[in-house]
Amino acid sequence: MPEAWTRGGKPAADLSPPPGESPIVVLVRPQLAENIGAVARAMANGGLFHLRLVAPRDGWPQDRAWRTASGADPILEAAQLFPDTASAVADCQRVFATCPRPRHIVVPLRTARAAAEDLRAINARGLRAAVLFGPERAGLENDDVACADTLVRYPLNPAHMSLNLGQAVMILAYEWWTAAEPTPPRQLQTHETQVATKGQLEGFLGRLVAELDASGFLDNQPKRPGMVRNLRHWFERGEVTEQELRTLHGVVTELSRGRMRRGRPDPGDEI
Structure with missing residues (x-):
């Protein structure tokens, strides 16, 4: 396995993705290793391959993360560690932050779909982008949000908007993938047969x-x-x-x- 994939994370200078690659997923103070593994699984499903961890509660690496990654081990192997949010995004040109209830702040607000479209456009310009996800219990703090230039909010059932960390990343990963996916939204699955004349x-x-x-x-x-x-x-x-x-x-x-x-x-x- 190449040196870059050595288990346990790497210093920031070693693994910064080239500008224009898929956005970086930044987990800010994640609490459970199992959730980090679920995030890696969701990222792999949606074609996101760069993971950064800001001050995980239980340290890093944690074996429990690999148990829930369902084969997305390379993402965990290459995960980078940072002491704070500012240092995690210091090499990025654009930063998005998921925020369920933005208050007293004037910045662009996007749905996950619109954010994915913006990220594709940013990617096409050769810029490095990151998306911040907050800790499971309380989400991002104001100082974390202050590092972002765009907020992302998921329009879900207002009576129950509770998502775990893996689900939150999966929604964005899905929108990122489908923004460039050529599969028609409506089609007839015929396998090895054709529609009759x-x-x-x-x-x-x-x-x-x-x-x-x-x-x-x-x-x-x-x-x-x-x-x-x-x-x-x-x-x-x-x-x-x-x-x-x-x-x-x-x-x-x-x-x-x-x-x-x-x-x-x-x-x-x-x-």
Whole structure:
């Protein structure tokens, strides 16, 4: 393992990420090692790889953090230690701070989504940015917030806005990742099949109606046009896949065999 990943953290000068890389997550006075591990896991999920710790309550490193990191060990191995918030962000050009109730302060305020968009833009300009997260019980103090130029607030249920540290980082990490993620917000997951063409669907509907005629299901002539329309609307409503059509053809085949066993002719024999 390279020297930079040696367990236990490194001096600031050794691991400062190049300007323009993913934002630095700064945990200010975190209390529980398990929460630090959960933060590393969330960071890895969202493509954030630089972690700094300001005066963790129980010191550092703590084995319990690795137990909850779920494989995000490199982030913990490279975590940097700082005595205070000011020194943790001294090499940064932009600093964001999560703050649930900003009061008596006039600075830009962003949601997590807007903050992620800003961070992407900052990243594209080749600037080094950091995001501050406060301790579990009380959050950031005024002196911590004073190190930031932008505040981040999550618009959650006002009756219950309690997040643990890992959740708070996960929200920002998710927004950071999806800000540049090309996956369409709405899509049809078809795996190894394709959406059926209208011609394929029409072929199936023609066969289905023929079988229903042969079985006697559509013998009521006054109602037949409406019943056929209802069937057509049902299948046309969504994007039926080729695999689904193959399955439906198989269903019709088995129903036809059952009808033949009961003595009704195949619709193709009557043509």
